[in-house]
Amino acid sequence: MKLINSILIGACLFLASQTANGQRIKDLADVAGVRPNQLIGYGLVVGLPGTGEQSPFTEQSFKTMLSNFGITMPASLKPKIKNVAAVAVHAELPAFSKPGQTIDVTVSSMGSAQSLRGGTLLQTMLMGLDGNAYAVAQGSVVVSGLGAEGLDGSSVVINTPTVGRIANGALVEREVQSPFTSGDYITFNLKNSDFTTAKRLSDAINDFIAGSARALDATSVRVNAPRDAADRVSFLSTLENLEFEPDTPSAKIIVNSRTGTIVIGSEVRLLAAAITHGGITVTINETENINQPDAFSEGVTAATNQSIVDVRKDDSRMFVFDPGVTLDTLVKAINDVGAGPGDVMAILEALEQAGALRGDLVII
Structure with a gap:
């Protein structure tokens, strides 16, 4: 703990001496293992004002949902549903998200639905690459697009009415384990790989704590870090605010x-x-000439085209x-x-x- 306190005191003095031309480490590099995860799910949007779809997979999904509630429909009965749409739901799970927190979701029509405006997404499991469910989405879909169609078949579409969002529409149910607190070091990965920038990043950290950083390649710089989670957070908070001058990009x-x-x-x-x-x-100009017949002839009025090409x-x-x-x-x-x-x-x-x-x- 004394080591951490001395590091923090030294950091204040070190940061005060830095030039205003440098850039912070947190703006140029990411911490390995601290990353979001993509989630995806399949669900149904109901309550549409006749702008849904009638497709085989939508009907199958509708019947499956009813069977989950103990309602069995006869095989011969084909429901005519125009207020339901099959949708894909995707979201991004931020790093260190905990169960009970909420995230935004995007809902996109998968079939021939005309619009998702006014619809409600029913409970949809959002899965990760490992096949586990990490969040559950549900709520009213907000659509910014607009579509209108006349009786003669003419239509007007503004933006995209078949895609909507639900703010805080998914509830996190499972935490993704992060390697941030494991091991004896943390690794900074440059957002733009460059050998000179990696060397300067390593030097900036070594100027702060001698011998603690080592550039592994054009992207990664490894830094020795405390094992205790709380000490590691304080340590990283100090490091990410160090400033250094990155190299100019390649031509x-x-x-x-x-x-x-x-x-x-x-x-x-x-x-x-x-x-x-x-x-x-x-330049090509097209002109139309009208040829009139003589007064006592049997000819008819005729139009001829004349093209003028100028190079x-x-x-x-x-x-x-x-x-x-x-x-x-x-x-x-x-x-x-x-x-x-x-x-x-x-x-x-x-x-x-x-x-x-x-x-x-x-x-x-």
């Missing part, structure tokens, strides 16, 4: 081909290169880059030639193929 250019968005990292450099930019514009080639422009050109020069040169997003993508791909681009070109 990358991210191109979204669907939206035309291009993000160029500040570390991107170019070798000596010459680029020419030009384009061809093709215009823009003046090609060339600009030269010296070795080591930075982001600012690259952007200015591209803007000067009036290149659009599509042209910029073609230029960047050509530069990479030519080996003149010092950075990773990532197309998403």
Whole structure:
């Protein structure tokens, strides 16, 4: 206990001496074993105002639910239910969640239901990957989407009416055991793997407690920690607020081909290169001509189409880059030639193929 107190006192002095340019460990790394878990279940939403579905698996689920209450329906009887929908229910169980706490759930239609608005989810078990039930969901579904349909078949849909949420809709029934309190050390995993950042993280912790941290690879840094759970919490609370300066990321250019968005990292450099930019514009105009017959002829009025095709080639422009050109020069040169997003993508791909681009070109 004296060791922990001395660590906390030293932490106050150490934190006070840190620069404002650093970032906290808790913002750059996660603690191994402290993680959420995904849960999923299958259930029924009832009480829909005629926007449910009539499908075989919905009817089967409905009959199974009734049988659980001791109600047996004749095999020949096929219920016509329009106020019931089969749904998938999923949620995320946060780390250290205890039985009796609540979590939010998302409810999504699995069949042909038109909307879940106004429905109520019946008791649904939420299972983990190990097949055990960790939570039970139930409650009124809140839907932000809206759908309307006219008698002539026309319809309007706003957002997604077949997906809803239930705030605090699931009750945790089982705790997931965490390895946080086991072993003689804790491990920080960087959110973005980098050898230099891992080394700086290890150095920052060793500057605080000499010899306690060791970088295992580009992601993980292992730190000796107290065995007592309460002491370990206090110890981690101090460590996660230590600040250090992460390394700059590797040079990358991210191109979204669907939206035309291009993000160029500040570390991107170019070798000596010459680029020419030009384009061809093709314009097609369609006009309709009306031909009238002579006054004493037997002809009829006729319409003919006339197409005018104009091809215009823009003046090609060339600009030269010296070795080591930075982001600012690259952007200015591209803007000067009036290149659009599509042209910029073609230029960047050509530069990479030519080996003149010092950075990773990532197309998403």
